Amino acid sequence: MNAIKPTIDRKSAILSAALAVFSEKGIAAATIDDIRQRSQASVGSIYHHFGTKEGIAAALFMQGLDDYWTQLIERTREAADAERAIRAMIETHLVWVTSHPELARFLFSRRQAVAPEHDHAVRAQTAGYFKTLLDLLKPWFKQGILRRLPAELYGPLLLGPAQELARHWLSGRVTIDPRVAIDELAGAAWRSLAADPSRSW
Template sequence: MTNRRQEILDAALPIFVEKGFISTTIADIRKASGATTGSIYHFFAGKPGIAIALWREANATWSERTEAARRAHTPEEMIKSSVRGLLEWATSNRALFLFFEELRIRAYSDPDLAPIIEDIDRTHEVAAELYKGWVKQGQVEDIAWPVASALMMGPAYDYLRKCQDIDDHHDAIEIIVQNAWMSVSRDCRKSNRRNRSQ
């Protein structure tokens, strides 16, 4: 039975990636997976349930990719590995990234996708607490978490939305990763303020 659930997810993902959330139908998923409509509804609360399950699988994959690198390291290494993990995963899976961006945005207006917002909020709560600890250690600037998060991750997301015509992402990833740290590092920001005042 569990294999059937995974078969449905595996069949649904390329359809969602190709057609988007709105245009994909349960009939599309049924046809691609070979599952009956009843079987699909047995495992999932319709199309939103399938999309949420796929969202959670992707988040787990990205988290696994960065978690080992983030354990017991400095704030600089943790920030850089998180941004690098996102960029490397998303540039290797661009269509998938764009589908998940569609879900993330749609979740703010579609109550059926509310669990995605709950997942995002939980992730931000954990990250905000971690960031507060780094502020207390004097490692990063004491700025509100939404601002810090936007400074660190915003350029990465913006690049990922616009990089469709770029084949080699290596240099861009290095620049974005370095700037993610510099945007919140207390030492880097202090140095920048000194340079501006001279």
């Protein structure tokens, strides 16, 4: 255990440093040496754990996805009914973004952040998480509480408006705290997916 923990700490330090450097300089302009200086890791350690700057960016992206989706799925799983589940998704999304703005900006910059050789793994991981999320909603689909739609529509209907608000907030185009819009956006998502939005389930 003692041998594993320093390795985990070193990798985490490198990823934290990389996020700070990417945020300050941009991904393209950042260098391995920038990350080395910020993390105080050796070049050998960086290459051992991640290989290249692109490997660091991909690992950071995967770490961000893991944290975001784990929270989203856990909160949805805890919901007692379909309406609370949808609200939990919107609330978790906006709270996560506002709590991790630098990491959220990095995830939103996917085309710049993820090199082609890592894109398939990122897509597969995201698809797996989204399938898990939809599986949690299946009982309410079967009961006729939620509408059955093509799977490709659920993401935009559930998180599209919240995602758009988050993007504008992260870029500074809006100053409203996204968390104040949770009720409004959760209500809109519920009305778009509920078979009968006016009915109390």
